[in-house]
Amino acid sequence: TERTLILIKPDGVARGLTGEILRRAEAKGYRITRLTQVEARAEQLAAHYAEHEGKPFYQPLVDFMSSGPLVAAVLEGDRVIEGFRSLAGATEPTTAAPGTIRGDLGRDWGEKVQKNLVHGSDSPESAAREISIWFD
Ligand code: GTP
Ligand code: MG
Numbered sequence: 001t002e003r004t005l006i007l008i009k010p011d012g013v014a015r016g017l018t019g020e021i022l023r024r025a026e027a028k029g030y031r032i033t034r035l036t037q038v039e040a041r042a043e044q045l046a047a048h049y050a051e052h053e054g055k056p057f058y059q060p061l062v063d064f065m066s067s068g069p070l071v072a073a074v075l076e077g078d079r080v081i082e083g084f085r086s087l088a089g090a091t092e093p094t095t096a097a098p099g100t101i102r103g104d105l106g107r108d109w110g111e112k113v114q115k116n117l118v119h120g121s122d123s124p125e126s127a128a129r130e131i132s133i134w135f136d
Contacts, residue, residue: 003033003074004081005130007119010068011107013037018071021101021118024087025075034074034135040065047133060113072134081127084120091116 006025008018022032045062052058075084089100093116096103101118108114121127 001076001078002080002124002127003076003131004084004121004127005119005134006073006075006084006121007134008071008073009065009115009117009119010070011064011115012105012117013069013071015105017105017117020105022073024101025073025084028077028083028087030075030077030080030084032073033076034131035071036073036135037069037071038134039069042066044133048130057113064113064115074131074135081121081124085122088116088118088120093117 008021012018012021022035026032042062045065046053049058049061049065052061077083087101089096089102089106091102092114093102093106093108096106096116098104102116106114106116108116121130
């Protein structure tokens with residue numbers, strides 16, 4: 001079994017999609033072992049997005065992630081890291097496949113930052129690092 005850190009970004013929380021997104025993860029068979037709603041602190045976002053520092057979308061992304069509450073969760077299950085990213089779909093909502101969270105529900109038109117509803121860790125190392133950022 002494996003663990004991953006997911007975030008429901010401020011667009012997802014504001015649009016009332018928290019339940020729908022968690023429902024898809026649970027329906028797939030993943031267990032929610034930690035769950036909290038938070039207003040992200042600047043240092044949490046700096047740590048979470050350290051790999052993107054210096055990129056043109058970094059500041060808009062951090063501003064967006066600070067724009068309202070987000071939901072952080074730990075999911076557990078076999079190959080959940082790969083599996084949740086598959087459920088989430090491609091980064092850009094416009095081209096994310098139908099059937100995925102971003103493809104079915106995401107909207108990115110006219111935005112400097114992709115309001116793509118969710119984050120999911122991309123490796124076991126990222127998952128361990130990110131879980132420690134969002135949970136004690
Ligand atoms: P996460 O699960 O959120 O990490 O998404 P990802 O792994 O599909 O994307 P990545 O880690 O490369 O980028 C993190 C976030 O930055 C994305 O989810 C987008 O919100 C934003 N982002 C990434 N690349 C771009 C880009 O080229 N342009 C813009 N505007 N935003 C981007
Ligand atoms: Mg990523």
